[in-house]
Amino acid sequence: MTEQNRVSVQLQGLRKVYGDAVALENFSLDIAPGELVALLGPSGCGKTTALRILAGLDTDHSGQIIINGKDVAGTPANKRNMGMVFQAYSLFPTMSVLENVAYGLRVRKVDRAKRDARAQELLDLVGLGEMGKRLAHQLSGGQQQRVALARALAIQPNVLLLDEPLSALDAQVRTQLRDEIKRIQTEVGTTTLFVTHDQEEAMAIADRVGVMRHGVLEQCAPPQEVYLNPANVKVAKFVGAMNSLPAEVTSPTTLKIYGQSVNLRVGEGGAPTTKTGKALVRPEQLTLSHGDGSGPASATIINLTFLGPLTRISVRMTGDSSVLFISMPSALALDFPTGSTVNVEIRATSVLLDF
Amino acid sequence: MKRKLTPANYLALLAATSFFVFPLIAAFEFSLRVNLGKSHGFDNFRWVFQQEGFKTNLGVSFRLALLTAVAVLVLMVPTVVYLHLGGGRWKRMIEFICLVPLVVPVISFALGVGTAFPVFLQSTVYELSFLYVIVSLPYTYRALDVGLSSIPLLTLVEASRASGASMRQTLLFVIVPTIRSAVNGAVFLAIALSLGEFTLAVLLHWDTFPTWIANISQGHILNAIALSVLSLVGAWLVVVVMAIAPKSLRSNKTQEATS
Numbered sequence: 001m002t003e004q005n006r007v008s009v010q011l012q013g014l015r016k017v018y019g020d021a022v023a024l025e026n027f028s029l030d031i032a033p034g035e036l037v038a039l040l041g042p043s044g045c046g047k048t049t050a051l052r053i054l055a056g057l058d059t060d061h062s063g064q065i066i067i068n069g070k071d072v073a074g075t076p077a078n079k080r081n082m083g084m085v086f087q088a089y090s091l092f093p094t095m096s097v098l099e100n101v102a103y104g105l106r107v108r109k110v111d112r113a114k115r116d117a118r119a120q121e122l123l124d125l126v127g128l129g130e131m132g133k134r135l136a137h138q139l140s141g142g143q144q145q146r147v148a149l150a151r152a153l154a155i156q157p158n159v160l161l162l163d164e165p166l167s168a169l170d171a172q173v174r175t176q177l178r179d180e181i182k183r184i185q186t187e188v189g190t191t192t193l194f195v196t197h198d199q200e201e202a203m204a205i206a207d208r209v210g211v212m213r214h215g216v217l218e219q220c221a222p223p224q225e226v227y228l229n230p231a232n233v234k235v236a237k238f239v240g241a242m243n244s245l246p247a248e249v250t251s252p253t254t255l256k257i258y259g260q261s262v263n264l265r266v267g268e269g270g271a272p273t274t275k276t277g278k279a280l281v282r283p284e285q286l287t288l289s290h291g292d293g294s295g296p297a298s299a300t301i302i303n304l305t306f307l308g309p310l311t312r313i314s315v316r317m318t319g320d321s322s323v324l325f326i327s328m329p330s331a332l333a334l335d336f337p338t339g340s341t342v343n344v345e346i347r348a349t350s351v352l353l354d355f
Numbered sequence: 356m357k358r359k360l361t362p363a364n365y366l367a368l369l370a371a372t373s374f375f376v377f378p379l380i381a382a383f384e385f386s387l388r389v390n391l392g393k394s395h396g397f398d399n400f401r402w403v404f405q406q407e408g409f410k411t412n413l414g415v416s417f418r419l420a421l422l423t424a425v426a427v428l429v430l431m432v433p434t435v436v437y438l439h440l441g442g443g444r445w446k447r448m449i450e451f452i453c454l455v456p457l458v459v460p461v462i463s464f465a466l467g468v469g470t471a472f473p474v475f476l477q478s479t480v481y482e483l484s485f486l487y488v489i490v491s492l493p494y495t496y497r498a499l500d501v502g503l504s505s506i507p508l509l510t511l512v513e514a515s516r517a518s519g520a521s522m523r524q525t526l527l528f529v530i531v532p533t534i535r536s537a538v539n540g541a542v543f544l545a546i547a548l549s550l551g552e553f554t555l556a557v558l559l560h561w562d563t564f565p566t567w568i569a570n571i572s573q574g575h576i577l578n579a580i581a582l583s584v585l586s587l588v589g590a591w592l593v594v595v596v597m598a599i600a601p602k603s604l605r606s607n608k609t610q611e612a613t614s
Binding site: 055056057076077078079081082083084086088089090091092093094095103104106107108148151152155161 | 506507510511513514515516517518519520521524528529532533535
């Protein structure tokens with residue numbers, strides 16, 4: 001495989017407005033050479049806008065786009081040397097697969113033998129070496145996206161931009177292609193920005209995940225950190241499932257939740273200003289033990305949802321009737337049939353408080 | 356997806372085809388009559404070729420058609436693409452402008468030429484091409500509009516731009532090949548209109564193939580019909596060549612690419 005460009009990307013203070021709606025507000029993100037950053041957020045959060053600004057497809061914005069130390073804000077899309085894969089199938093319908101992959105080199109006036117050889121090399125990389133002569137409509141959705149990936153990489157782009165490339169695919173192909181993208185990205189080492197609304201996808205593929213909400217980058221950190229140590233309540237609530245448990249602030253560093261003392265983690269929002277709030281605890285941070293119906297953490301099991309290796313258990317707290325979700329290995333969940341009385345224990349080392 | 360035709364579809368198709376085909380067959384049969392209709396032969400066609408001005412005027416009409424076709428391609432394809440990509444607010448207005456030639460009488464155009472066209476343009480027969488572009492606007496615009504509406508234009512353009520292509524390369528390599536049948540349709544309409552247009556040429560005092568036919572056919576009705584049949588067949592041949600040529604060129608290219 002030919003050596004790819006390894007460049008750094010810095011987006012600084014990007015702001016983009018559509019009419020009255022602010023799509024991006026003071027958006028800053030540094031991507032190290034060869035790193036894969038995933039922007040994660042619900043639709044309309046501005047993640048695609050950020051990617052399109054980096055690609056040069058959206059030019060009406062303020063802020064700086066620095067690629068390898070050079071501001072490219074004024075450079076048109078076709079001069080930025082970006083490889084892009086779109087959510088919609090975007091292969092050129094009148095060209096063969098090989099011609100599609102070679103297209104970027106063709107417009108750069110690379111001679112035919114060279115560009116065809118390079119295109120073939122990329123097709124081999126994405127596992128479609130035999131499909132060069134076919135037309136786009138003769139390929140499945142997953143294959144079309146692989147070709148689009150090969151086309152994006154053929155030009156040895158400065159940055160690879162993936163705009164929800166897996167959204168249109170069915171679940172099985174999506175997982176397969178996701179792993180494939182990660183493998184290829186690691187192999188070629190191209191700096192990559194990946195945009196998705198799928199948390200699992202972002203967590204699985206990215207070196208760092210940037211969580212976005214209402215045009216603001218709330219946190220950008222390795223997937224484990226985003227999940228285990230969310231920067232603030234918004235990130236905590238958006239990423240993964242979360243229970244909100246009534247909590248009482250007993251000291252600047254401790255909370256009392258259903259009679260149990262738990263360490264308080266102070267997020268970006270600062271120390272709590274109220275005496276009570278909602279403690280954010282993940283379903284797998286709660287465990288169950290058989291109980292006798294007394295005590296502040298007493299609950300009744302109301303439902304079990306079997307999810308393969310894990311089972312999601314819904315319990316109703318005896319004291320305040322609130323419903324909590326607990327996630328535990330299915331083998332252990334067999335001990336807790338619906339209707340049984342249990343005690344809920346919190347196993348989190350520290351929790352965030354929503355106040 | 357291919358749909359199976361029902362007998363009723365076939366019947367409708369047959370009726371519509373007959374509507375066009377019978378007059379043509381009748382005209383062809385009529386043009387073959389010699390000896391006051393007592394026998395058939397190609398004398399009327401031979402007569403046409405022997406007339407003075409046949410080649411010259413046919414040549415003029417073909418050149419006009421070619422120029423019109425090129426002008427339509429260069430002017431209309433980028434314009435309609437622009438309207439589809441981001442010129443949304445202009446679309447209504449341009450759509451309206453493109454319909455104007457249908458309601459404005461041709462004589463107004465002819466008069467307008469005298470006041471609006473620069474003199475150097477008025478002194479050449481090729482001024483007709485510019486008018487033909489205008490007169491064919493309702494058809495060419497519609498053909499391209501429908502073609503572009505049927506493809507994911509924005510995605511293709513962005514994919515091409517992101518690959519490093521300029522807008523010109525995107526038009527030539529991606530858009531035009533993708534909407535080739537629509538482009539062919541637009542060009543065909545422009546060519547057919549140029550080859551058959553009579554009123555503007557007469558009003559502006561230029562000799563083209565249609566005006567020449569009108570002139571020489573006065574008093575030679577059988578020959579006139581032969582001429583009409585000839586010009587019709589000629590126009591169809593041009594269109595057939597246009598429709599087939601790019602495809603065969605392309606398939607040769609693909610073979611080269613993949614061999």
